Amino acid sequence: MIMIFHMTVRSYPMRKTHLAAWRAWRRLRPRFYSSFVGASSGPGPGDGSEDPSAVSAEKPPHTPVMLKEVLQYLDIQPAQVVLDMTFGGGGHTKAILSTVPEVTVLALDRDPTAISLAQQLAKEHFGRVKPILGRFSELEDLLSNMDVKPGSIDAVLLDAGCSSMQMDEAERGFSLSKDGPLDMRMDGDRYPDMPCAADVVNTLDQQALASILTAYGEERHARKIASAIVEARRVSPITRTQQLASVVAGSFPPAVVYARKDRLNRPAHVATKTFQALRIFVNDELNELHAGLCAAQMLLKPSGRLCVITFHSLEDRLVKRFLRGDDLSNLDHFSQRKQGTKKENLSHEKRDGSVCWLPLRRKVITPEKDDVKENPRGRSSKLRAALRR
Numbered sequence: 374m375i376m377i378f379h380m381t382v383r384s385y386p387m388r389k390t391h392l393a394a395w396r397a398w399r400r401l402r403p404r405f406y407s408s409f410v411g412a413s414s415g416p417g418p419g420d421g422s423e424d425p426s427a428v429s430a431e432k433p434p435h436t437p438v439m440l441k442e443v444l445q446y447l448d449i450q451p452a453q454v455v456l457d458m459t460f461g462g463g464g465h466t467k468a469i470l471s472t473v474p475e476v477t478v479l480a481l482d483r484d485p486t487a488i489s490l491a492q493q494l495a496k497e498h499f500g501r502v503k504p505i506l507g508r509f510s511e512l513e514d515l516l517s518n519m520d521v522k523p524g525s526i527d528a529v530l531l532d533a534g535c536s537s538m539q540m541d542e543a544e545r546g547f548s549l550s551k552d553g554p555l556d557m558r559m560d561g562d563r564y565p566d567m568p569c570a571a572d573v574v575n576t577l578d579q580q581a582l583a584s585i586l587t588a589y590g591e592e593r594h595a596r597k598i599a600s601a602i603v604e605a606r607r608v609s610p611i612t613r614t615q616q617l618a619s620v621v622a623g624s625f626p627p628a629v630v631y632a633r634k635d636r637l638n639r640p641a642h643v644a645t646k647t648f649q650a651l652r653i654f655v656n657d658e659l660n661e662l663h664a665g666l667c668a669a670q671m672l673l674k675p676s677g678r679l680c681v682i683t684f685h686s687l688e689d690r691l692v693k694r695f696l697r698g699d700d701l702s703n704l705d706h707f708s709q710r711k712q713g714t715k716k717e718n719l720s721h722e723k724r725d726g727s728v729c730w731l732p733l734r735r736k737v738i739t740p741e742k743d744d745v746k747e748n749p750r751g752r753s754s755k756l757r758a759a760l761r762r
């Protein structure tokens with residue numbers, strides 16, 4: 374298993390590593406189950422893109438990111454049908470329900486805890502909220518079972534990553550600042566055989582770990598960190614979040630541990646990118662995001678609107694390319710990061726000439742300064758809005 378992983382990952386340069394890792398992960402999954410070390414408990418993701426030192430102090434729990442902008446760009450009309458692909462704490466959905474009369478919201482989330490909140494909300498708004506438990510990649514089947522037809526949705530929101538609720542729950546293992554089992558699965562309750570972060574750090578070989586940290590965390594010191602992880606687990610398995618944070622910190626001089634800065638120029642723990650990488654890998658987040666975008670493309674009506682909020686550059690790059698019409702299933706396209714900035718590639722037409730998306734704003738939208746002050750967790754968020762042609 375480990376050999377297959379790093380042979381696949383190693384043979385591509387950095388940009389290709391990214392897609393190669395997805396593919397390796399898909400291939401690895403069934404094998405992974407059999408070597409499961411069993412250190413997991415409960416569900417969970419984790420947002421490594423967020424500064425862990427800041428997270429514990431930050432509230433409120435469900436402040437929706439860029440709410441004003443989302444409502445503006447989705448421009449939902451009375452009695453329309455909206456798909457909230459990432460219900461989470463329900464912040465965006467609640468705002469939609471309270472601002473648009475007679476709207477119906479299909480509320481998807483892979484996390485059963487989020488769906489139980491959606492069920493509560495459904496009771497309060499009889500017939501207007503339809504909770505759906507599942508992943509982006511399962512959406513097509515789930516909606517077809519509900520008799521929702523392609524091309525029938527007016528607006529789609531995808532607010533990627535994990536929720537404050539998930540981050541704040543130490544037992545889910547997302548947070549660097551709270552000790553908990555090293556889990557990070559968003560839907561571990563539904564898929565108990567799915568490997569958790571502890572399985573990854575205790576099972577994969579050094580090169581495979583380094584590849585994950587590079588591909589999903591864009592971590593410059595991936596090899597050093599992977600080597601420290603492998604050393605540490607020889608002594609005892611790494612099963613706790615703060616144990617992993619200490620192992621990573623231990624591979625740097627003490628002065629470096631908080632030397633990195635987040636976007637608000639606050640100290641960020643040196644393990645932040647390691648946590649991000651593991652969370653993305655464990656939850657297969659980039660593949661899922663791609664599946665979500667494809668589902669939105671299929672489900673939206675002509676002139677239907679899409680808003681996508683992302684929290685790190687890997688996600689935003691993927692969304693940008695998708696909306697531009699790049700074929701993301703093709704390694705070559707995905708590796709053309711620099712070519713993507715050439716003028717001829719800025720056309721919003723698919724290379725085969727068909728046109729799917731019209732950007733509602735050419736440039737990516739970022740939160741206003743005051744909003745970041747109020748909700749620091751949204752500081753690294755980026756919004757892209759587009760119209761389905």
Ligand SMILES: C[S@@+](CC[C@H](N)C(=O)[O-])C[C@H]1O[C@@H](n2cnc3c(N)ncnc32)[C@H](O)[C@@H]1O
Binds near residue numbers: 482
């Ligand atoms: C950032 S939160 C959404 C917050 C929400 N917009 C709010 O205002 O409360 C992202 C949510 O998306 C869910 N999620 C992430 N990836 C998913 C996927 N592939 N399929 C379904 N839900 C997913 C997570 O479980 C999490 O609850």
